[in-house]
Amino acid sequence: MVIEIANFQLAPGKTEAFFNAMDQATVLLRAAEGYLGHTVGIGVESPETATLIVVWRSYADHVELFEPSEPHEQFIGMLDGLYEGEISVVHVEAESPQRPLSLLMSQNDA
Template identity: 30%
Template sequence: MLEVAQLDIRPGQCDAFEAAFKRAQAIISSMPGYLSHQLQKCIEKDHRYLLLVQWETLEDHTEGFRQSPRYQEWKALLHHFYEPFPDVEHYQLMREQSTG
């Protein structure tokens, strides 16, 4: 399952956000059900990032991570950088259909 968050960072805060994210990624990567993550920076809008996190299940993210004490650490490190607060969506890989 893929978690997708578009992160718009307050003006002038990108360097501080990136430094904080380097610390915060150790939190998320230690969580049960975590598989991998990527943080990508937008080329056209230098204040926008895309966070992609692979989880084993939706509940690993929504319950396991978000309801954990470690989420409070994540929140303290990162949430004050966002403007507006990001929408987070979850995606699942579609199975290929056979054509025969």
């Protein structure tokens, strides 16, 4: 399992439009081979930055299947003009036999 973390520098005055477009665009993510889930939010310390976190079955599902696809082009197109510069993307190996994934909240967090 791989987690994609994508940071978008939002265009001035486009925060609401970005999140509205992202709500529509994530339909394309959900249909992608290897997609397992996602969340999107705004930076606490830097509210001009939005972060999209996508959980993929594998790195290849994201970069070899989704990125070169027409749905990816449509996804990026739906966000066109709502962010500035390049999207900063990193991938994190989230689970291995030595490091199982645990995203469960503690009893105190519930």
